[in-house]
Amino acid sequence: DAGVTQSPTHLIKTRGQQVTLRCSPKSGHDTVSWYQQALGQGPQFIFQYYEEEERQRGNFPDRFSGHQFPNYSSELNVNALLLGDSALYLCASSLGLALAKNIQYFGAGTRLSVL
Amino acid sequence: AQTVTQSQPEMSVQEAETVTLSCTYDTSESDYYLFWYKQPPSRQMILVIRQEAYKQQNATENRFSVNFQKAAKSFSLKISDSQLGDAAMYFCAYRRGRQGGSEKLVFGKGTKLTVNP
Numbered sequence: 389d390a391g392v393t394q395s396p397t398h399l400i401k402t403r404g405q406q407v408t409l410r411c412s413p414k415s416g417h418d419t420v421s422w423y424q425q426a427l428g429q430g431p432q433f434i435f436q437y438y439e440e441e442e443r444q445r446g447n448f449p450d451r452f453s454g455h456q457f458p459n460y461s462s463e464l465n466v467n468a469l470l471l472g473d474s475a476l477y478l479c480a481s482s483l484g485l486a487l488a489k490n491i492q493y494f495g496a497g498t499r500l501s502v503l
Numbered sequence: 504a505q506t507v508t509q510s511q512p513e514m515s516v517q518e519a520e521t522v523t524l525s526c527t528y529d530t531s532e533s534d535y536y537l538f539w540y541k542q543p544p545s546r547q548m549i550l551v552i553r554q555e556a557y558k559q560q561n562a563t564e565n566r567f568s569v570n571f572q573k574a575a576k577s578f579s580l581k582i583s584d585s586q587l588g589d590a591a592m593y594f595c596a597y598r599r600g601r602q603g604g605s606e607k608l609v610f611g612k613g614t615k616l617t618v619n620p
Binding site (some may be wrong): 428431436444478480495497 | 507529538540545546547548549550553594596606607609610611612613
């Protein structure tokens with residue numbers, strides 16, 4: 389049973405560029421959430437996708453956007469990269485929106501460095 | 504807005520000993536869940552233990568147990584018989600209950616646990 393997989397593992401970009409990060413949820417899961425974890429901090433919620441729609445959004449600018457595909461995989465896009473976007477980006481998957489006992493399973497993340 | 508506070512940036516414990524990690528949270532909700540996640544150097548967040556707010560009984564998972572004090576909004580993690588593999592960052596997290604399992608998680612800043620042989 390494949391867990392949550394993220395690609396790429398590491399990424400180096402320069403300021404002003406655009407980046408796309410990818411996530412495949414755990415088998416059987418249909419909901420994907422994205423988190424940003426700055427160095428020495430806990431993860432912060434960016435947004436969540438369910439049924440190919442953004443369902444919840446954290447306090448992140450519009451430069452952060454996403455997409456969910458029919459196979460439940462997801463992409464996180466960041467435009468006009470800033471130095472402060474350097475972080476570990478974590479993807480978490482879960483099943484459905486209303487099952488209270490479900491938990492979120494995390495991938496190993498993508499380390500983004502903006503120079 | 505809900506907040507989670509972990510006041511111990513770093514903790515250390517001798518192998519086979521017991522250590523307790525602290526966490527406090529702030530919420531006006533009555534229905535919520537609390538979690539402890541472990542993040543080893545491999546970076547993947549691994550769920551250690553979960554507590555439903557409506558349950559008075561403290562959750563336990565093998566060597567891991569929690570002390571959930573709802574009135575004090577405190578949620579500490581006790582690791583018994585510590586092992587070298589327990590060394591990691593530990594994050595306390597909160598989630599509202601009413602939106603279900605996919606509701607966003609709110610994390611603390613983490614506690615780095617070192618296990619000394």
